[in-house]
Amino acid sequence: GAGVSQSPSNKVTEKGKDVELRCDPISGHTALYWYRQSLGQGLEFLIYFQGNSAPDKSGLPSDRFSAERTGGSVSTLTIQRTQQEDSAVYLCASSSLAGGFYEQYFGPGTRLTVT
Amino acid sequence: GENVEQHPSTLSVQEGDSAVIKCTYSDSASNYFPWYKQELGKGPQLIIDIRSNVGEKKDQRIAVTLNKTAKHFSLHITETQPEDSAVYFCAAPNQAGTALIFGKGTTLSVSS
Numbered sequence: 001g002a003g004v005s006q007s008p009s010n011k012v013t014e015k016g017k018d019v020e021l022r023c024d025p026i027s028g029h030t031a032l033y034w035y036r037q038s039l040g041q042g043l044e045f046l047i048y049f050q051g052n053s054a055p056d057k058s059g060l061p062s063d064r065f066s067a068e069r070t071g072g073s074v075s076t077l078t079i080q081r082t083q084q085e086d087s088a089v090y091l092c093a094s095s096s097l098a099g100g101f102y103e104q105y106f107g108p109g110t111r112l113t114v115t
Numbered sequence: 116g117e118n119v120e121q122h123p124s125t126l127s128v129q130e131g132d133s134a135v136i137k138c139t140y141s142d143s144a145s146n147y148f149p150w151y152k153q154e155l156g157k158g159p160q161l162i163i164d165i166r167s168n169v170g171e172k173k174d175q176r177i178a179v180t181l182n183k184t185a186k187h188f189s190l191h192i193t194e195t196q197p198e199d200s201a202v203y204f205c206a207a208p209n210q211a212g213t214a215l216i217f218g219k220g221t222t223l224s225v226s227s
Contacts, residue, residue: 004158009198033214033215035217040221041219041220042121042204042217042218042220043159043204043206043215043217045213045214045215045216048206048213048214050213056211058211058213059214076134085123091158091159093181093219102147102149102164102208102215103149103161103164104149104161105161106151106158106159106160106161107158108157108158109157109158
C-alpha cells in the first residue's frame, strides 16, 4: 500500500520567508510525528499528534515553528521567518495503534535550504 | 534525562563479514527498541525491532539482542552485502511515550 508521502521533496527559501511542509500519513494511522534531521546528525523530535488529543509540542525549537493536523489525516509544518539554522531534512512519520504504538513509518522527507 | 548512545559512528567491513552496532539507553522503563536503515536521500526504514519481554529477535540475516539489566541493545548483520551499506539508527521511546529518541547513527560500508 501507499506509504507516508511528503511535499515538496526540496524547498529553497530566502532567510526571513515563511515555509509550509506537508505530510500525508499512511491511511488509517492515527499517530503522526515530525522530526528534523540536520546534516550528519540523528533525528530530533519536533511534534506528535494522536487522534483528537492535544499534540505534544515539546520538541519545537522556537515559536517560529508550528504544526497542525486537519481532519486527523494530513499535517502541515509551518516555519515562520526562516533562519539559516532551520536548514535540514524534515521527516514525517505515522503509526497505527493496531500495529504497535511505536512502529513508526517514515516518509522520504523534505530537504529545506534557507539561503 | 533521556538519552540513546550509539557506537561506532562508522564501520567498514568486507562483504560476507558480520557487522555489530551497539546502543545504550538511559530510561530503564523503555520497552521498545527499533532499528532503522537510511539510504542516501531517503527516509529511515524500519528493519527490525524488539520489545522488552524478549532477549533476541532474528529476521534472516539481521538480529537484535537486548540486555535490559545493562540497558543496551545491539544490531547484528551476518553475511553482509554491498546493499547493506547505509546509515543505521537505533532508537528508544521518550518517557512521555510520544516520540522516539534516536542515536546519532552508524555509517556502515560493505566493500566487495
